[in-house]
Amino acid sequence: MKSKLTAVALATVVVAGTAAAAVPASAATAKAAPTRCHTADLKAGFATGEDAKPEMDQTKKQTQAFIWFTNQSKRTCTLSGFAGVDMIGAQKTDSTWSLVRSAKKPQKIVLEHGDTVDFSINLLPVAKSTPQKQKFVPAKFLVTPPNETKHFTLKWPFGGQILKQDGATHPGTYVNPVGL
Template sequence: MKSKLTAVALAAVVVAGTAAAAVPASAATVKAAPARCHTADLKAGFATGDDAKPEMGQTTKQTQAFIWFTNQSKHTCTLYGFAGVDMIGAQPTDGTWSLARSAAKPEKLTLEPGATTDFSITLLPVAASTPQNEKFVPSKFVVTPPNETEHFTLKWPFGGQILKQDGATHPATYLNPVGL
């Protein structure tokens, strides 16, 4: 009886081994997930179309500016999270303002070669008559893609002033995750 069980068990191992060996190599190969997008893979800029321009002339509500990333590489890559954004002011008293992040949850994006995504910056414009110490006049934006250290420097093309809240806990000017 013992040798019969051993023979059955041995036959099962042989059959299982044969079945595993019969799987085609292409089916056993797992396609690697795309790597994250590096700064060198991307180009960036402000969306400047009529429907994308922030309403910097109004001073009663928030408005949005959009920055886009385009995958200029020859491979698919992913973006996840928030870009780093530092605004550099035009006035000597402005300095640099590192924008706070919204509470929105990021989603992982896959960018094929040539594909574009963007993110928004919510802004609170103020009137030109606002006291100088209460307004920030944007000049340049230093934009770092998520999980990167290299950045792009973009000239602010829209004019206007923003309510200066660079020390606020919950400022009315902040950025949203890439893709949202």
């Protein structure tokens, strides 16, 4: 009699359209994949340690500056791609220079609370004797995390000048992907 009642009860649930699918235990405990980091989730700044400072006094080769992002949110989030970087010049003849991207392929970076990742900017410094119209003197950097529209404003702490190539197709100053 017991099995007959069970069969009738099951048939009633199926007919009523309320049968629930069984959920495997592994799926019930799985976390949702982290979503991308938003500007409000992050802090940003220039890496200023001795090994991270660009060599702005030399003028024979490219050098690099590094900008970091730290996840200050309470959640895990991801960054993938290139930060937007606009340099604002200190001279009256300097305008805003939006840096082009390198050809390097971005990778997805997972940041837990407190984790930091950086990216580099290749710079082509010039001598002080270079004609004024050929040099760009950085003052501030507007840094927008990948896939975001709000930016951080960072004061350029290193001095020096960069060869002005804001209209060049392949300038010596450009941005690399986050994490590379």
